[in-house]
Amino acid sequence: MLTVDEYGRLRRAHRDGMSIREIARTFRHSRRKVRQVLAEPEPKPYVRGRSHCPKLGAFHGVIDQILTDDESAPPKQRHTAMQVFRRLVAEEGYRGGYDAVRRYIGKRRRRARPTFIPLDHEPGQRQEADFGHIYVDFPDGRRQVAVLLLTWA
Numbered sequence: 001m002l003t004v005d006e007y008g009r010l011r012r013a014h015r016d017g018m019s020i021r022e023i024a025r026t027f028r029h030s031r032r033k034v035r036q037v038l039a040e041p042e043p044k045p046y047v048r049g050r051s052h053c054p055k056l057g058a059f060h061g062v063i064d065q066i067l068t069d070d071e072s073a074p075p076k077q078r079h080t081a082m083q084v085f086r087r088l089v090a091e092e093g094y095r096g097g098y099d100a101v102r103r104y105i106g107k108r109r110r111r112a113r114p115t116f117i118p119l120d121h122e123p124g125q126r127q128e129a130d131f132g133h134i135y136v137d138f139p140d141g142r143r144q145v146a147v148l149l150l151t152w153a
Contacts, residue, residue: 002033002043010037055096056104059088063101067108081105127152 002010006027013023020038024031063084070078079087081102088094088101119126130149135142 001046002029002037004043007037007043010034014038053096053100053104055094056100059092059094060104062088062092063104064108067105124152 010023010027010029013026014020014034018026020031020034023029023034027034029037066079066084066087082098084105085094085098085101094101128151130151132147132149133144134147136145
């Protein structure tokens with residue numbers, strides 16, 4: 001994969017009159033790659049290919065069931081990804097790899113995690129204070145002044 005700098009070097013060389021063959025020889029790229037760089041206005045961003053897990057697909061329901069059962073269990077008794085993988089191999093006959101199980105569980109847990117905790121306070125019950133320094137322009141020049149900001153929630 002070429003960087004933006006390499007794209008620029010190849011395009012400048014072509015602009016300055018070098019042929020595609022010369023550019024390919026000088027910068028050690030194929031002529032096909034040089035043509036591709038010259039045809040595109042800017043480099044394409046890297047996009048990770050979608051990983052297919054054909055062996056794991058049939059076991060999504062089992063994993064989901066294990067994870068939903070874990071939600072009501074105490075934190076110390078919940079399954080780790082490795083424990084889920086071992087259960088799939090022993091009980092269900094799963095023949096795939098651990099990494100696919102780990103990735104699926106990670107996605108599932110991230111989806112179920114709350115993204116924020118709303119702060120709800122009655123008016124006048126909470127106050128925030130920030131202390132810092134700012135620069136103020138006075139008639140005799142700019143000086144640093146200490147500031148305390150109080151905000152009622």
